Every structure is written in structure tokens, then in C-alpha cells.
Amino acid sequence: MSNNSAWLQRSLNSVWHPCTQMKQHPALPLVPIARGEGVWLEDFDGKRYLDGISSWWVNLFGHGNPQINAAITDQLSRLEHVMLAGFTHAPAVELAERLSAKTGGALGHAFFASDGASATEIALKMSFHAWQNAGRTDKREFVCLSGSYHGETVGALSVTDIPLFSDAYAPLIRKEHVHLAPSPDARLAQPGETAMDVANRAADALAQLFIERQGKIAAIIIEPLVQCATGMAMHDPQYLKRVRALCDEHQVHLICDEIAVGFGRTGSFFAHEQAGIRPDLLCLSKGITGGYLPLSVVLCTEAIYQAFWHDDTRRGFLHSHSYTGNPLACRAALATLDIFDAHDVLGANRKLSAHITQRLRAIAMHPRIKHFRHRGMIWAADVDTDLPDFNRRFYAQALQRGLLMRPLGNTLYLMPPYILTTTDADWMADQALGALNATLAGST
Numbered sequence: 001m002s003n004n005s006a007w008l009q010r011s012l013n014s015v016w017h018p019c020t021q022m023k024q025h026p027a028l029p030l031v032p033i034a035r036g037e038g039v040w041l042e043d044f045d046g047k048r049y050l051d052g053i054s055s056w057w058v059n060l061f062g063h064g065n066p067q068i069n070a071a072i073t074d075q076l077s078r079l080e081h082v083m084l085a086g087f088t089h090a091p092a093v094e095l096a097e098r099l100s101a102k103t104g105g106a107l108g109h110a111f112f113a114s115d116g117a118s119a120t121e122i123a124l125k126m127s128f129h130a131w132q133n134a135g136r137t138d139k140r141e142f143v144c145l146s147g148s149y150h151g152e153t154v155g156a157l158s159v160t161d162i163p164l165f166s167d168a169y170a171p172l173i174r175k176e177h178v179h180l181a182p183s184p185d186a187r188l189a190q191p192g193e194t195a196m197d198v199a200n201r202a203a204d205a206l207a208q209l210f211i212e213r214q215g216k217i218a219a220i221i222i223e224p225l226v227q228c229a230t231g232m233a234m235h236d237p238q239y240l241k242r243v244r245a246l247c248d249e250h251q252v253h254l255i256c257d258e259i260a261v262g263f264g265r266t267g268s269f270f271a272h273e274q275a276g277i278r279p280d281l282l283c284l285s286k287g288i289t290g291g292y293l294p295l296s297v298v299l300c301t302e303a304i305y306q307a308f309w310h311d312d313t314r315r316g317f318l319h320s321h322s323y324t325g326n327p328l329a330c331r332a333a334l335a336t337l338d339i340f341d342a343h344d345v346l347g348a349n350r351k352l353s354a355h356i357t358q359r360l361r362a363i364a365m366h367p368r369i370k371h372f373r374h375r376g377m378i379w380a381a382d383v384d385t386d387l388p389d390f391n392r393r394f395y396a397q398a399l400q401r402g403l404l405m406r407p408l409g410n411t412l413y414l415m416p417p418y419i420l421t422t423t424d425a426d427w428m429a430d431q432a433l434g435a436l437n438a439t440l441a442g443s444t
């Protein structure tokens, strides 16, 4: 069987696709992908799609990257997997060491898991448990930002503020110990205000909350610089600086969820670096393996690690997942770090990013576009439309043109792999504009 329609039907019969109302699929056909190379995906009928969103923000150096392929193949010939409780292996150790070095040694003790939501769960549990072990038993509340997204397991949903994903499970989600703080989203600027003013206003509100809940808050969890899933809401690094100072003042852990924004996506290796701060807990996933294999990790401070160091087993961090620290995934991550080390990826991205921003000018200046924004290798813009299902219509228009883009509500965004050529970037910008105009013209 080698064409799209056969795979499409078998998939609809057998696979329950994520983030999808399955009943809508006949109107919006699935795209069965046969192969990938560089920024391109190819279906079973030979049609190619430029992966403008890095396959849900995971792919950094292209599909079928020869260096990552070779690393995984080499690892396959040595060790595919071994449990990480009671055992260890070179890829996990080397990756833990190299990630810690990327934080200048400020964070370490890598705790591995398999996906982003698990990293969120781990960070929340670690913070709470560390305070309990330290005798601060009143510290059992968390703060997240409005519009936050930290994953979709029940614990992660308690610090996620996207009703579409959480409302259906409201009775299961423990919201009573979570406070929602205002987002520093720069789009909230009042006339005459700068992004920094918005950041300071949001930080002032947080300061008030910390005072009101003095001694009760364990941690605040933040997506540094870009709150992606809510619609690429971007904020000034000033907010992170202020939050770090407030956390120090009130003895609250700062959890930076860099699952989407780490590994160069915002222009620095880690997003929090742009504020000149370090978190107490750092969650990483997605780009960590270059988009190859499921892997996540939480790094923490020495102080948090020491809070668990005890003769009593129950004071240890007993969390576990079967595939924790899988060697193949760790090797893919090491190969990804090798690429960062061997090439000036961030410098090259700066040049590419300036080029893409220039080529997206027609979208930025479009009469129906508001809040065109950009940070590092992320671009976003809000479309002024009340067209029902704008996002699905745009998605279909873009696909027809061979471009994979999946708007978040009325927000268009691009998050391409870093290896995009300027020729492909120009083509991407033209197709995005074409899809926008066609969607607004009401065609499907």
C-alpha cells in the first residue's frame, strides 16, 4: 500500500490522534507522511510540505539529520535501553554533565523523563517535596501565569490556563492550591506603555500575591519570554528579572519551563539567559533530541537536591518512569549538543532570523494583522477576523500550498527548523501570505 488514501483510512480506523476532534477529520484530511528530509516532509503521493512549525516545535536541525541518525545507529549497536534505577550508562551521564555545563554549573542533578508534561509534574513535586523535607510544610501552593501551558497530565493541567484543554477535566484538577498571576504579555500594553511597563505591572501584581500568601507558596512556574501554546504571547526579559528577585525575597522556587523555548529557540541557548538569571528548577524537552525521540529532563539547584539527601527513603524523590534516561534518546540529545558546539548555531540563526523577519514584512503590514511579533526563531501575528474556524481554514490553505502551519486560534505563527535556507524561507513567507489572503477571502 503506497498512496495517501489507504493510509489515511487505516489511520482513522485505528489511531486516536492527539489534540483532535476525530469527527472533523473527513472535512480536514489527515496527511500520511512517508518520509522526511531537512525541512521537508513528503506524503505517500509524493507531495512535499515545508515543516514551518518544526513538527510541534521539536525539530531543530531537520528531518533525517545525518549526524543525529549516525549517533542513534551507533548507540543501537551498543545499548538500546536499561532501567536507570540502580543502573547508569554513558549517554545519560554525559548528557547530564553537558546540560549542567550549559547552565554554568548553576543547575544539575538531571532527573530524566520522557515528555514535557512529565517534566512539569517532576518540577512541581520536587519543589513541594523539597519544602516539606525542609520543614516548611505550609508551602503547598503554586503560581502560574494567565494563559500558561505546561502540559496535559492532571497535575500539569492544574498550572495550565487554557480552558479548551482543562475545562472538561475541571472536577479532577486541583486548582485550589494554584494562583493565577497576570501575564506580562506585551500585547497588553496600554497606550503609551512599553513592553517593559507591562512586565513591571505584572511583576508588581505578583509581588502583591507573594505578600498576601506569605510562607504558603512553594513555586512559580513560567514559560520564559514566550508563552507558546496560548498564542505566542511574548514578554520583556525584565519580567523574569523581577520574578527572580521576588522569589529570592519570599523564598519561592522559580521553575522555568523551557520545554518549548529552550535550545536556542528564542535566540539564546536558554531563554532565561536573556534576563541574566537562573531558575531553581529548569524543565527541558522537545528540541532536546533535535526532534528525534521522546526525552525530558529537570535540572535543579544543589539546595533542592540536598533537601532530599537523607537516610529515610521516603525523603528521597521516588518518582519514576520506565523509559527514564533512555540511551537512544540521550544519544540523540548528545548529537544535538554536538551540533551546537561545532557550529555557531545561534549566530547563524540571528542572520536567518533577520532575513525571515524582512520577508514576513508583507504579513506584518497586512491590514488584517495585529501585533506582529518576533523573538529568535519564533514569529507570530494575530489575524483580525471573525471567520468561524479561521485556524482550520488557514491550516488547509497552507497545506494545499505545501506549507505546514497550525494557527493557535487566530494567531498565525512560524517556528521552523534552524536549517532553513533563505530560498526556502522566502518560499515559506510567500506561501504563508498566500494562505492568509485566500483564507480571508473566504475560500477553503
Ligand SMILES: Cc1ncc(COP(=O)(O)O)c(C=O)c1O
Pocket (backbone or CB within 6 Å): 115, 116, 117, 118, 120, 149, 150, 151, 152, 223, 228, 229, 257, 258, 259, 260, 285, 286
Ligand atoms: C511550555 C510547555 N510545557 C510543557 C509542554 C508539554 O510537553 P509534552 O507535549 O511533551 O507533554 C509543552 C508542549 O507544547 C509546552 O509548550
